[in-house]
Each structure stands twice: as C-alpha cells, then as structure tokens.
Amino acid sequence: MPNVLHDSSARPKWNLQLESASPHLAVRGLALIPLQSSGSLRNSPRPPQFQAQSSSRMSVVLRLTLLLLAVALSPLPTQATNKYPIILVNGFSGWGRDELLGFRYWGGIQGDFQDELTAQGYTVYTAAVGPFSSNWDRACELFAIIKGGRVDYGKKHSATHNHLQYGRNYTGLYSKWGTANSDGSINKVHLIGHSMGGQTVRMLAQLLEHGTTGAPIQEDPSSHTLFKGGKSWVHSITTISTPNQGTTLGDGFSTIGDSVKDLLAGVLSVVGVLGDSAKMVYDAKLDQWGITNKQSGETIQAYLDRVFSSKIFDPNFKDVCLWSLSTGGAKEEVTWVKTLSDVYYYSYATIDTYNTRDLLLRKISLPNLLTMLLPLDPLAVFLGGRYAPDTLKLSTDWQPNDGVVPTISMGSDGVGTAITFAGSSQLGKWNKMPQLNRLDHLAVIGVTLHTQVLDLYEGHAALLYALPSSSSRRLADSTAAVVKLDTAILELTAATTSVETKSDLESLCQSPKNSYAQSYCTKMLESASTRRLRG
Template identity: 30%
Template sequence: MIVRWWITALQLTELFVSSLVHLVYGFYIFSTAVAGDLSQALSDCFYKNNVEVSLKSEDSKENLTSTKDLPPIVLVHGIFGFGKGRLGGLSYFAGAEKKDDRVLVPDLGSLTSVYDRARELFYYLKGGQVDYGEEHSKACGHSQFGRIYEQGHYPEWDEDHPIHFVGHSAGAQVVRVLQQMLADKAFKGYENTCENWVLSVTALSGAFNGTTRTYFDGMNPEDGKSLRPVSLLQLCRIGVIIYDWFDIPWLKNYYNFGFDHFNTSWRKIGIWGLIDCLLGNAGPFASGDWILPDLTLQGSIKLNSHLHTFPNTYYFSYATKRTSKVMGITVPSGILGIHPLLFIRILQMSLWRHPPDVPPPYKGYRDEDWWDNDGALNTISMTHPRFPVEHPSQLVVKDSDCQPFLPGIW
C-alpha cells in the first residue's frame, strides 16, 4: 500500500512539474512574440530608413524574378506549430520563409486532426473555402466549411506545376494524407487532381508510425483514442476548450488551435455548451477529431492502412535520436547538450513497456524497437512508413549512397 502511494505521489509530482513547465514555456513563447512585435513597431516608427526599405524591395523583386520558374517549397508544421502570420514575427522554421518568396508556410490547425489539416492545406494553396467533406463533418460534429482563402497561395498548382513539400513531425503525415486525397480525387470541383501534383516529400523527424510519447502524456494504450482522467493531455484538453470558448479575437490572431469549425465559442454555445465540452460530450475531444489519436501507434496504423508511396514522387526522411546503447541498454546519449527536462522525456521513452494486459498494436511488436527516440518521437517512426505494411526504403548514411535519386522509395 505504501509503495502504491509513493508511485501515485511521484506520478502527480511529475504531472505538476510537466504541466508547469509547458505552461511557462507557452507564456514565454507568447510574450516573446508580443515583445518582438512591439519592438518592431517602435523600430519602424522611429528608425525607419527609406533607403534600406527601397534596397530591400529591389532585392525582393530580383529574388522573385530569379525563382519564378522554380516549384514552391511548402513547409508544414507539426503539433502545436504555427504558420506565417501567427505569433507575430516568430518563425516555426527558423525564418526559412523570409529567405525566398517561393517558400510557403501555411498556418494549419495546431491540434486539429491530420485529415482536417490536409483539407486546409489544399485550399490554402488553391484558394476558396475549406471543405472538410459532408460525411466526415457529420461524423465528427463540426461545420462542413471553414476558413475562406480569397486568393490561393499557389492557384496554378496542378500536375504541370507540382510542389515540393517539407513536413516536420506530424506535418509529414499531413502531406501524405493530402497526396492520397489528390490521388483519390477527394476534392469536390477538382476532378483532375492526382498524386503527381506532389513532386517530392521531405520529412523532418516525421511521425509516420506514431509515438509512445502519446501514452506517457495521457492517451490510453488500450484504444489509442481516449484520455486517462488524470494526465497532461487532460489538462491540455481543458485549457484548449476554455481558450476557444472565450474566443478573444486578438489572442486567437496570435495563436489558434484550429478548432473554429467546431463552433465552441461562448457566442454560439453559451455556458451550458462549455460544460458539455468539459464533460466530454461535445467538441473535438469527444469525437476524436484531433491530432493526438492520429499520433498513437494504433491511430498511425489506421492512417497508414490506406496511404501509398507513389512511384513518381521523390521521398526523403531525416530521422533523429538522442539515445545510445550502453552495455546493451538504451539510455539518453548524455546529459551535456540536452536540456534536463528533455533528458527526462528521453529517459521515459527509452524505458517504455507496452502494458502486458493490452494486445500489441501490430503483429511482431517488440518494446525494444521503440526505445531509440529524441524525446518526442521514436526513431523507428521517423525513417519511413512501416506499419501495417512496410514501404520501400533505403537507409542512407552518406549523400553519395543515394545518387542518383530514385522516386517511389524512402
């Protein structure tokens, strides 16, 4: 009994510390964005140099001219990410979009499902009102139509004008789902779409096969859909519901979780609607139409079961890890160079054990295959789609090993 109390106390302590760290970090990012915007506004007001602005404009025009015939590169952010225009002047991709006019960084729902984000990405590029699909919308309890893009960011997109996509973390799966939708001609009014609209897919620590991190943070390994009653994700769920319910315009202009199509604002559902959402009877967390179920092993297998690797598209993936083997045991690769809190997350994932009373997520499952990780994703998940069917792949250590590039293989 005493041992059980100690374990419970440690778990609650970990939850408190983890929640506090995430909250403080969130406020830090937000305050940094606000401070950056204020600083930029003051700089523009008092120290604006017309000559520099003129030169910058000329450089921009020259850059645009030199790259106008090249396919654009679309950078797709991962979970809790944001696109250009959110969080002030902060950049999710370290300012890549500021270096070239052909680099696009769409702002997709940071917590919305992979399916919803893929639909949003299509209309971001082509223009028009986001259509989530009638059947899907009814099943998940949200509006069929969402944000309107008066002008697409690449309206000429088609088979003759394909695009390079780069996806980070969950963003890699978003791109794969989008390509499958193009192949399936899943966009009403666009019957000419096909998989060849995608020239290449590059994944940066892509979440192809899910992550055991989801279970540590609160997803139930029994089904990969529900949340444990006391967990980090449960606190996150409550915070997101309240944030969207208050629906403060200037705040959501800075950061938006992407659930506007669920219509959970106080103006539309009132106080009783809020209570309904908090009790888990309505909203994205009730229907399961959000990102975390897609990142469990079960959810990823379900997604992968109908996604293909296409023969004319070039696929690249970059896998990361912060673990190493010491006497046959997987441990964090070192304390130096790793933030202490990230060190703990890496250690947790390297000690992962699938519950013995729960059926394994796939045939041939082994815990040790999932021990190498970077603190957020398991390395086995990043290389290429593996489950339920392994896709063609080639491990590359040196760039010269994959010359020339071959399509249809990771």
Template identity: 40%
Template sequence: MKNRKPTKWRHSAILLGSMFFGMSGLSTAATLTEPAAPDERLNDYPIVLVHGFFGWGRDEVLGLYKHFGGFKDIQEELKRYGNHDTVVTPAMGPISSSWDRACELYAQLTGTRVDYGVAHSTEHEHERFGENHNTWKNKSKISNLGKGQKVNLIAHSQGVQTSRILIELLGKGSAAERDATRTSDLSDLFKGDNQWVNGLAAISGANDGSPLAHAIYHGVPGFDDLISTLIKAVNLLNIDAIYDFKLDQFGLDGRRLFELPSAYTRRIIGDLYHRKDSAFYDMSTDGSAEINQFASAESDVYYYSWANQTSELNGSGKQVSGKSTNPILTLPVNFMGSFTHQPEGQVPLDSEYWPNDGITSTRSMAGPINWSTDVITPYDPSQVRDGIDIKPGIWNYMGHIEGNWDHWDMLNILDGSHDVRPLYYNAANFLTSTPGVKGGSLNWFIILSCLSFLFIRKSRSQGK
C-alpha cells in the same frame, strides 16, 4: 479513412525496416550536408514548408519568431541563399488531425475555402467547411496547380503525415467523399487524378506516430505531466496570447476574457486529446498505422527522409536525455525512452520506439512501417555519381544525422547552439534535382499576356 485493422498487428514492411536499420553494406549516418544533393537543378517548382505538431503560422508570435528557423527565417533564407524563387509556409491546426490539416493545406495552396468533406465531417461531428483562403491575406497560394504547376514539400514531424495524406488525396481522391457528395458539390481534392506534388522531403517524420501523443490520447499514467510540458513550451515561446489553435470546425472557443493563457491551452487540449479526429490519435500507434495503410507512396512522387535523435542509451538499456537536450524536453525524452504500451488488439508500442528526439521516435523517421507497403531504401550517393536516377515512389532514406539533435533543433528554435539551416538547403536541392520543369515557378500571367498579345496582333494584321 476507415479504421481497418489487419489480422497481423504489423505489416510485413516492419521486416524491411528491421533489415534496413541493420544493414552493414550502406552507412545510414548523415550530416546536415552529407549526403549532398546533386549539383544540377532540374526543376524550379515552389517549395512549401509544412509544419507539424504545435506549429504556428508566419503571422503568429507577432511575426517575429518563425516556426521554421526562429529568428533565422528559413523560408526567406531559402529564397535568398538557396536561390529558390517561391517558398511559402501555410499554417494548419497545431493539434488537428492530419486529415483536417491536409484539407487546410490544400485550401491555402489553391486559394479556396477549406472543405473537410461531407463523409469525414459527418463521421467526426464537426463543420464541413472552414476558413476561406481566397483572400489577399493568404500568402501561400500557388497559381495554376494541376495545370502544369507542381510543388515540392519540405515537412517536419506531423507535417509529414499531413503531406502524405494530401498526396494520397490528390492522386486517388476519396471514395467515401465521392459516395457522400453530389458531383457538383465535391471538392477537387477528393476527385483524384490531380497529382501536383513533385516531391516530399521528410524531416523528423512522425510516420509511425509519437509515444508522447499516444500516451496523451490513451490517458496512460503520467499523461497529465506530458500535457503540462506542452503548455510550458507554449508559454516559453510567449505565444499563448497570440496562438491560434484553428479549431473552428469543432466550435471551440478562442481564449476567453480573463482566461489565463495556460488555462486556455489546457482547456483546448482537454477538449481534443480524446477525439479520434485529432493529432493525438493520428500520432498514436493505431492512428498512424491507419494513415500508413491509407496513404501509400505515389509512383510519380519523390520521397526523401532524414532522422535525428536526442536520447542516449544508459546503463540499464533505457533511453534518457542527452547533455544538449532542451531541458523542457527532458521529461518527454525520458518518458518515451522506457515507455511501453501493448493493449490487446492494438499496435503495440515497444522498445523499438525508445530512441527519440523528445516528441517523435527515431524509428518513425525513415518512412512508414506499421501497416505500410512502402519501400524504404538507404540512399546511395554512388548511384547518382554513376548516372543512375533517383527513383520516385520509394523512400530514399538519407540517414541518421550525427550528433544530438532534438525535435526543436530540427526547426532552429529554442536552442542557439544548433544551426539546422544547411539541412533545409540540402533537402530543397534534392527536391529540385529531380526531373521536372526548369523555370517551374511559372508566371502564367506573363505567359498568357504574351500569348494574348500575339493573338491580338495576328488578328489585327489579318483584318487589314
């Protein structure tokens, strides 16, 4: 992506956003199950859970505590109780850039080696190739993608940025990578015209970034305390010794002998937070605006979004942590609830960003606004009842979930008083209610075997 800055710091879509949140004709309130998805299932495409900032894979944390669900495994419960045949959870770099993460997501779903691109890796001075996922260890491979098979994505936080970049590259490819790479050496990801994402359900989406990541990237006063908070979260989960930052492309070492877990985490963050090719820049206001400009909504992809919030308005007009906010998030909630940063020539971070969930601003969650041409519209259940189809290519905003829900509540982790699983069931049902292939989780091996059997049988009968 090129760092192009329009003459106006915000695109006119911000006007749409302001109008949208002030609409009185349609309610923007939601619960975990309302508005409810249509009953009819029109596709059975595999569901992919896409984690965000500081997420981890299913085999990390000894495989006992899942990023999606904690001890209540959302992947498996979508299969068991949601009747979704195929659900997978790839694992990308927890603090990597959304571009790098999109390349890693693509490689895991297709069972190929990670290719970050010649142009991208040259610009950001890291290795072009990453891990090879054409192995039995890769549990996220979906066969025959682009050959009749599609997927539905449910993404959280930075996972929404990651998913949007994947969708953009599948649909349009990358001109920069095509120019920099021999045709015979070009990854299919960068060729374009190969869209196999059917829909995206965005939960707590960091479409316009995170003031937390923005502050760390810019090194504003107090940013070191924010880093310490992230380290505490890692230590609380007891994942430090078995947490993979997946930054091999930069040549960053793993945990060294006798290195304390907290020191290891701080070293890795310290090596990456100032780089543009990182989650910290991509979730700054400028970084997220550049992604919004690059990755616009695709006309044949369905988009749904849900927002949440844990901060509450105090008497001075600032946003502060609520009674049920996770204590570890108190500092970042209060920091984001009054933080402004408006350097000349950059996208300003102002009071619109104050309502937050401890990691992401609530204003970011409905859909991309800064420098974006995307259309965000409140979902109207009455249209579905009247037989009007949901439109692809626009953001169908499901609403602001009632109650106090912090960033981790939306994953069902670190808080036993919230249960977000019904939202994931509902989101999956929205995605599978869009037109597609029923029986879309295709077992091509069986189909091809049957065709081969019929062909052989016919050949033998003709030879008699």
C-alpha cells in the same frame, strides 16, 4: 572508424569541428554519400578509455580532403531543373508566421528559414494548419491554404464526427498550383513537413491522386475537387522527425498528457517569450469544433488548458491529432495513404537519447541532458522507458527518440520501399537521409544554438531543385546539389556531437546571436548542474 569522444581541453580547433563528425559519410565517385541512416551512431555512454586520437584525425582529414575535392570538381553552382515552390508545413502544436510575436516555427533561434531560403533563390511558403487537428482535417486545410478557397472537410466526414463541414477562406499561397503550362507540364510543389506535418502532406498527396478511395470514410468524388483524385500535383515529400509509424506519446497521452500539453509553454519559456503570452497571438484553428480563439488577456497556458478540456481529446476519439499521432492511428492511415509511384520521398530522422539500463537491468533510453531542450526531458524519458515494450509490446528499438518521436518511426511508413540515400534520388521510394545525431525534435527546426541547421535546409532545397521536372529526361541528381547537402549534414553532425561537457555548452554560449539564444543559454546552463548527466 568508430566515433571517438575527445576531452574538450585537448580538442584541436578545427574550423568545422570535424573530429567529432559522424562517419555516416563516405565517398563514391565525387559525392559524399551516407553509408547508413541509423544505428551505429546512436548516442552511448562515454567509453571508459579514449581511442587513439591520431587515427581519428587522419580519418577526418581524409573525409575533409575528399569533400573539398568533390566540391572543386563539381559543376557549381547547382543548375535548377525545376523551380516548384517549397511549402513548409508545421507539426503538432505549431503556429504561423503571424503568431507568437514573430518567433518563427521554421527558424526558431536561428531566424527565419523561409526568408533565408528565399534569399538563396528558392520559392518558399509557410503553411499553418491546425496544430491539434487530425491529419484529415489538416490535409483539407493545407489544400485550401496552398490553392486558395474555402476549406471543405467533406460532408460525410464532418457528419460522422459531428463538426462543421466548412472552414476558413484562404487567398492561396500558390494559386497556379495544378495548372498546366504551354508545354503541358503541371505546376507542382515540394512539400516539407516537420513532425505531424510529414503525415499531413502524405495524406494530402494521396487525396490529390486517388481521392478518398480506401479511406475509412469515403466522400463523393464530385463533392469537391480534392476528393476527385487524378491530380499529380506533388513532386516531392520530405518528412522531418515525422512519426510516420506513429509515436508512443499518442498512445500514452493518458499517462504523459500534462507534459505534452505544457510543451509549447515550456518551449516559449526557454527562449524567453512566455512572459508576454497574454499579448501573444496563438491560434488552435479548431473553428470546426466551435472552440473559440485565444481571448484578449488569456495566457497561452490558460488557452491550451481550455483547448485540451474539449471532448475531442477524450480517449478513443479519432478525429484529432492524438489518434493520428498514435501507433494505431498511423497504422490505420497507412492502409490507404500509400507511397505514391510518381513522388520523391525523403525522410530525416533525429535522435537525442542514449541507451542504458534501469535498476532491473532492462534496456531504456535517456535524454542527452546537455543538448535536449528542457521541456522535452520528461517526454524523452517516457518514450525511452518501458511503456513501448511492456505495454504496447513493441520492440526496444522504439525507445531511442528525439524527445517527441521514436527515431525508428521516422524513416518511412513501414510499408513502402525504403532505401538509404546514396547520392541519387529514387522515385516512388523512401530515400532515407543520414540520421541527425544529438538533435532533438525542435532543434531540427531551429530551436538550437547550432547555426548549421539552416545549411541543412539550404542543402536539401538544392537537392529538390536539382530533381528532374515532370517533363525532364534527366535521371541523375546534380553532383553539386548532393555535395552541398552532404557538406551541410557533415558540418551539422560535427557541431551537435561536439557538445560533450558543460564547458562545451558554455563555449557555444559565449556570443549568443539574439535574445532567444541568450535565454536558451541561461536556462540550459542553469539546469546543467542539477540535471542528471549521463555516464
């Protein structure tokens, strides 16, 4: 059934707004499952004539009826078969819980995902690794942050790149990590990484299991426990909007770098906290390079200008985020960072652009201007432009994006086996979850008006806790967990795809939940009249 866009004045008042939901979901047995993870629902210009609404509504009613039937017959509540902690890991330019005056990286406008998930009975921790460091340095930091101890970047690695070998000391979020229980089972973790965080957690898992074997720089296995290998300490890896195959922003930094550097300040401006930036705590965590912390009275923008003036951001420098994020860097990393056979992998892809043509009738992708966050606009235009196909000689499939990462790069590392998630998690493969439409790179972590984004995390946490533990013989996912996640995805997709006109955005802004949402609405609505709308 094609996706039908209705005039807002004629839209029936469904509680779940299901008339605009993605038809990615169908029913097999009792659980709603995705039919595909990308492609058919990429945003396209509004068709010249609307399809008949009655058939669309019948489809919606059918989907809703089947979903409710599945929920009614499922063995609720979900029975946890493992209780491994969930570790949330930030991406490029990210921050910790004690930074930015309490504006949460994991939650944004929608609050605090860690606290919300904890209240639901999950054990959740937030890790804050270097926002501009390389994946190698971030993986070393993440190990110490979770397990406790001093960061060791590796003697050979540090000497090669000419930075300090040792970093900060951490008490450890989960000091029991890797220890054995009385039955011989190991205390593992679930790792969830947003954006670059997904690359980082993949590298950490590789180092734990195989040390530095195959890496460009190989450390002495006896020099540090992280480099020794032999540790199956990660139960699952979830990548959210992750450049698993790189992002062309990394390749094109010399062209689009100013917009990338200004991204954080732009986001803070939209949510109304930039005015206090001189008082804010924000930590680039680049001690190994001798870059000092943000000084008293120094604004966020001035601090970032100082950080990006460092030699580590020079072209061709590899021990930094820009190389890890580039398509070349990602391709190099995947030669030794493998899809591990004993880890569950999940990937969520986001998209907030639509396909069109430029004046020369060449294919491009442009941002959906009513939904994409303002500071992401120039980045989305660059990603969706001709740089990827003309300069990098990539296919035009690399143009659709979420404002930071090409959507095609998010599904897998391009080497490991990838499957469409069909209600049963497969070990050692990329379980590709349904594509999240009309959701930009920051909306998926809460910088959005859509409250349903939290439900996505609750649903995914239920799926993770329903996975068999290392000592369990259970093979199938809990139907209740799958239904919970499918419901969350369906409702989120319905909400995001319902914003078609300025009046839709105004309706969404009628009762902002907090000052962040109020500022977001003000900025987005002010710009709605001047930003070039699609169609």
